[in-house]
Amino acid sequence: MCEECGCQTGNNSDKKIVEVNRSLLEANQEIAHGNRQHIERLGAKAINIISSPGAGKTTLLEATAGVLSEEINFAVIEGDIETEKDADRIRARGIPAVQLTTGGACHLDASLVHKGIHQLEHVISEGGLDLLFIENVGNLVCPAAFDLGEHKRVVMVSVPEGSDKPAKYPRAFIGSDLFIISKTDLLPYFDFSVEEASKEARRLNPDIEIITLSAVTAQGMDHWIEYLWGMVGLRP
Amino acid sequence: MHELSLVQGLMEQVRQIARENNRERVTLVRVRIGPFSGVVTESFSFAFHALKTDDNLFSQSGLEIETPEPEFSCSGCGRRFDGSKIRDRARGHDFHFPFDWGRCPACGQEALHPEGGDEILLLQVELE
Numbered sequence: 001m002c003e004e005c006g007c008q009t010g011n012n013s014d015k016k017i018v019e020v021n022r023s024l025l026e027a028n029q030e031i032a033h034g035n036r037q038h039i040e041r042l043g044a045k046a047i048n049i050i051s052s053p054g055a056g057k058t059t060l061l062e063a064t065a066g067v068l069s070e071e072i073n074f075a076v077i078e079g080d081i082e083t084e085k086d087a088d089r090i091r092a093r094g095i096p097a098v099q100l101t102t103g104g105a106c107h108l109d110a111s112l113v114h115k116g117i118h119q120l121e122h123v124i125s126e127g128g129l130d131l132l133f134i135e136n137v138g139n140l141v142c143p144a145a146f147d148l149g150e151h152k153r154v155v156m157v158s159v160p161e162g163s164d165k166p167a168k169y170p171r172a173f174i175g176s177d178l179f180i181i182s183k184t185d186l187l188p189y190f191d192f193s194v195e196e197a198s199k200e201a202r203r204l205n206p207d208i209e210i211i212t213l214s215a216v217t218a219q220g221m222d223h224w225i226e227y228l229w230g231m232v233g234l235r236p
Numbered sequence: 237m238h239e240l241s242l243v244q245g246l247m248e249q250v251r252q253i254a255r256e257n258n259r260e261r262v263t264l265v266r267v268r269i270g271p272f273s274g275v276v277t278e279s280f281s282f283a284f285h286a287l288k289t290d291d292n293l294f295s296q297s298g299l300e301i302e303t304p305e306p307e308f309s310c311s312g313c314g315r316r317f318d319g320s321k322i323r324d325r326a327r328g329h330d331f332h333f334p335f336d337w338g339r340c341p342a343c344g345q346e347a348l349h350p351e352g353g354d355e356i357l358l359l360q361v362e363l364e
Binding site: 014015016017018019020021022023024025027105106107141142144145170171174175203204205206 | 257360
């Protein structure tokens with residue numbers, strides 16, 4: 001339509017070039033920013049945990065509950081394609097949990113997490129949140145592109161997956177703050193080089209912190225717990 | 237990755253821009269996809285062309301994807317390089333992100349790391 005008088009014959013045939021320079025993920029980033037503020041208003045910090053399926057994200061959270069649930073108020077937002085299974089495992093430890101099911105999508109996005117935070121507000125007790133874990137859908141590729149409003153991003157690789165994972169999935173390591181190598185109790189049985197995995201992760205991201213641990217034997221759990229204390233800014 | 241959903245998001249942004257400008261046809265969409273964004277440009281392009289056919293606004297539209305040269309910096313000596321320098325250093329071997337970089341061309345340390353390059357931007361829209 002003509003911009004001058006509103007007639008239908010205007011200058012429609014002329015090309016118009018609009019400069020945009022806007023991220024395709026901008027909508028997600030805006031919601032993520034809101035989530036971060038929302039979480040801070042609840043008095044908490046959030047961690048987004050990314051890994052392949054089966055690396056042990058839920059097991060690590062169960063083990064963390066075993067150590068910390070008396071000392072830090074935490075809650076979990078679980079992301080999966082289907083089922084309440086993971087949230088049920090966390091609830092069985094007495095930890096408030098909300099299950100988000102993406103219904104097929106391979107990653108959580110900020111708007112889903114926003115819904116999760118609102119659901120969580122119904123299940124956490126008064127003044128009761130220091131730390132929020134967001135367990136992403138098991139996938140080392142897509143979750144890496146989506147800010148959820150977390151304060152720290154953790155990427156986790158388990159020993160059976162192989163030490164070439166940082167090299168193969170660079171984006172997840174470039175964007176993360178902490179790299180956890182899990183299931184170290186299995187090191188004697190697999191050809192996994194902690195040195196190679198660490199070197200490649202640091203090559204992608206020189207600032208990444210690295211913790212090796214086993215939720216089964218508790219090796220390295222003290223470093224993880226210390227990292228969490230550092231995040232909430234309290235010490236026992 | 238999730239190129240299809242990125243393209244859906246792109247089309248939503250462009251639709252909004254066309255509406256604001258009272259235009260009924262998009263003739264060209266220009267995007268920039270960083271070398272470390274994780275986006276596969278072929279899949280992105282495929283998704284765009286698959287989705288545009290059923291859509292009057294986009295059916296005539298082209299897609300131009302700008303892919304900037306990857307950049308690296310050395311945490312040993314602090315210098316920055318673009319991918320072409322690293323490639324020369326590797327004596328003409330094909331460049332593959334991320335582990336065929338070789339050493340830092342300046343100080344020789346194995347301390348190169350990717351710098352930026354994770355952008356996925358809608359640059360420009362041509363409307364008719």
